[in-house]
Amino acid sequence: MIVTGIGYNLSVFSPKELPIPYPLNCSPEENGFSNAEIDMIIKAGNKIKARAKKMRGNVVKSVHTRNAEIGELVFYLKQWLPEKWIKAKKKAFFVEYLDKAGFLDFKGKDWLNNFRYIMSEKDKNKEIENFVNSYYAAIGEK
Numbered sequence: 052m053i054v055t056g057i058g059y060n061l062s063v064f065s066p067k068e069l070p071i072p073y074p075l076n077c078s079p080e081e082n083g084f085s086n087a088e089i090d091m092i093i094k095a096g097n098k099i100k101a102r103a104k105k106m107r108g109n110v111v112k113s114v115h116t117r118n119a120e121i122g123e124l125v126f127y128l129k130q131w132l133p134e135k136w137i138k139a140k141k142k143a144f145f146v147e148y149l150d151k152a153g154f155l156d157f158k159g160k161d162w163l164n165n166f167r168y169i170m171s172e173k174d175k176n177k178e179i180e181n182f183v184n185s186y187y188a189a190i191g192e193k
Contacts (some may be wrong), residue, residue: 112185121154122186125179142176147177 074087084092107117125145132141149155153165166175 102189117157118182118185119189120186120188121149122182122184124154125149125183128184139176142179143172145179146172146175 074091077085077087080088105119107120107181128145128148129141132144150163150167155166156168166178170178
């Protein structure tokens, strides 16, 4: 595996520089990249671009839902929450965190008002579950 130094922001929440498998039967060039290396980088870039597009979600009123990106954030942050917290407390934390940290601001004023002041705790928790399920659907799991 080589790291080309070419980074790509997979989503808003997890910028990553990924290693790209080095082409078989290929030696590193002294100056620049060989055609095999360039093809490998393009192929890896296309996979990353496709995943990034998928993570942005569907388009609703010309705005991407970003549900999979938010779900990815929740998925990775879950591991840092205290183990003694029950499931409901963890979901309540994410409801507050995502709202207060501004991760939901792009959804629009009406959606935010509904989320903040009208939705029940059960419905808010369901939104959190839906974000995570969107992430699993985007990566093809669950």
